[in-house]
Amino acid sequence: MALWDIPTRGLIAHKMSISPAMFARAATRPEHCTKDTCPASYSIYGYAPNLGANAFFVAIFAISCLTFCYQARLYRKWLGFSIAMILGTALESVGYGSRLMLSADPFSATGFKLNIVLLTFAPAFLTAGIYLLLKHLTLSLNPRLSPLKPSLYTPIFVSCDLAAIILQGAGGAISAAAANGTNKKLLDLGVNVMIAGLSSQVVTLAIFAILAGVFFFRIAGARDTLEPHAGHLWQASGFRMFVISAILAFVFIFVRCAYRIAELKDGWGSPIMRRENEFIILDSVMISVAAVLLNIFHPGRCFRQNLNETAVDLSTLDQKDGDEESIQVYALSKAHA
Template sequence: MSETQPEEYDVYNCTKDTCPASESIYGYAPSLGANAAFIAIFSVSAVIFTIQGVRTKTRSFSIAMVLGCFCEALGHGGRIMLHYDPFSEVGFKLQICLLTFAPAFLAAGVYLCLKHLVITFGAHISRIKPAWYTYIFISCDVLSLALQGAGGGLASAATGPGSLMNTGNNLMMAGLSFQVFTLLAFATLVTEYFVRVWRHRYELNPRTEELRRSRKFRWFLGALVTAYVAILFRCIYRIAEMAGGWGNPIMRDETTFIVLDSL
């Protein structure tokens, strides 16, 4: 069978005993080592965010990040199931749903930080009240998650290639596209606000001057920007991965998946 014709794969009639891994949707048995490493990384991160949330009382942020890490860990657990059985229905459903949902929770954590950054630099500089950043972007994130959840549910419920799986794929694509739109809108507002911060740099919040000058705060800003860029690229990759349909060449490239989705 040709890899350029994924529609010929009848994965629902294959088992690990009757078909090679190349006949599966992904065309390979996912790496055991890589996925085990990601499970460890995200599990440890979830523990750290939990402890951090308890110590600093950043409840909403910590919950969003813990849920994101939890989805990542379980999703990679599903890929380990696919390592042992590339045709595992449970493994496929776990990883396709949870690894698609995870960025929405992680993005929510990033969105929640903007309100506090605006307060730190100066709420009077912002065009809108700090709380509205949270209301707007978390609402968009929930909508994106709902679309992806509905799509993932339909795709995982499909018993074979057909209209149900295609509908699920289209809903997931819509959710991912809306998530990318939200991320870009977020970047636009952040950029606009910090341009105003620069223009009013002598009018910033005097009570947080020491915090803004601290090395930890600068490291935090760098980590936040890095997280945003990683989430944005991951969502764009997911759109490209899903756009070609199930079993397309991008979906069947494990190296690209590890670099652009897992990292």
């Protein structure tokens, strides 16, 4: 049921508690609704977000954000990854805080604006962090087996991710300017821009998955010929758990992006958008589990567990293949040989 086709029968139950004039205005134009004049089904989302569930996700993302802040200080060589995670989880936490506002008042303009802007593009910061990992993985195992020069992963994929963030943020801002649904043209324009941003993110994720898949396929096929340091790292349980967690986080974020495209393709107030259970499973759970996995199996901790931090001759690595941080990661892995 689209936002603009909502029937008036839902207001009948409220008719006795409001004036005839208020009832007539709300029945004619749903955007005139307030929590005192209309049921939650008349809001864009069609429900009042569950208080307990959304409070839980506020806490999960807030704790995750604080943990990433601690890890940023502890593992300084992975500062870029940690900053991306901090931004993503902080925005998620505030975004779910806005859903608490909508739980109290489904017609809250402030809650609506914060919700659509923050929860739309916050996961893009998590994908940016994942993009940073592949460069380090290729340099640590065997940069020559990478289908793309390791130093190119960060500028290419982070730039694409930034473009997706801008599009999704702009689309959310345009929809937010519609003031909780009072301007259908703005809502539709905002939706189209957000879909463009989400679609570009999905395409970028798919290309990234192909390149990562090719690299790991080559590594698996050449594991018997890997240099000792790379072979040891590849067999280390902690390192493998880190790789598996990153892959799972990637899959969860991809599923979430696909869901959001399906949710938005029919516009605001679409049937999918008006079912909270699907949102919780395919968005909230997907992103929160991804964040927790990257928290628990932070690359700084997993690399440190499996590498001896011993100085080595950096001439063993073609320095054109990566920046100084990446070279250090590769050097640390080779020191374990």
